[in-house]
Amino acid sequence: QVQLQESGPGLVKPSQTLSLTCTVSGGSINSGGSYWNWIRQHPGRGLEWIGYVYYSNTHFSPSLKSRATISVDTSKNQFSLNLNSVTAADTAVYYCARDTGASGIGSFDFWGQGTLVTVSS
């Protein structure tokens, strides 16, 4: 059973870069043609898809495209999110999630537990 675990700083200063890593265990990040996604949830609010990496291809929400990058480190079985020039509006719980395509591409069948990132000086 694949498991995902987010890690990274819980506090980031405004204007700096938010960097998170998702470690995949129980399976290879390179196998099966999965899409590896980042999704966030602002406190007490709904869900916002950030983007995905599929092999070496990435796609982002237009609202974040200019600030976000996602990369994969196959040697560590990890994928990472960088979000630059953060503001308080980027305070959220950040989830990594896998889309195997088995439930239709774009459905997220495995999620990490999430990590809260607070943007504050």
Place this chain on the structure above:
Amino acid sequence: DIVMTQSPDSLAVSLGERATINCKSSQSILNSSNNKNYLTWYQQKPGQPPKLLIYWASTRESGVPDRFSGSGSGTDFSLTISSLQAEDVAVYYCQQNHNLPYTFGQGTKLEIK
């Protein structure tokens, strides 16, 4: 972007009764080439990540109790819990995966009356 709108925002139902949550998309999310609606339902309990319940609008994910069912096509969809159990208390989200960017409804909080 496709806007997903759920109703109601919150819902209180007695144990054993039926609960229905509605979801409307701002444009059709029916793929005419395979006749599938790209609509997914998730359940989120406090302190947990969302859990996939139903995909393609009406297909239950493996292990999801059969009291959960999804219906609808085009722009109008519903999630029904036929007989509410205490463990079903959660926030439910719909999501379209027809177009990028993927978008979610605002959530419906389901409680026990």
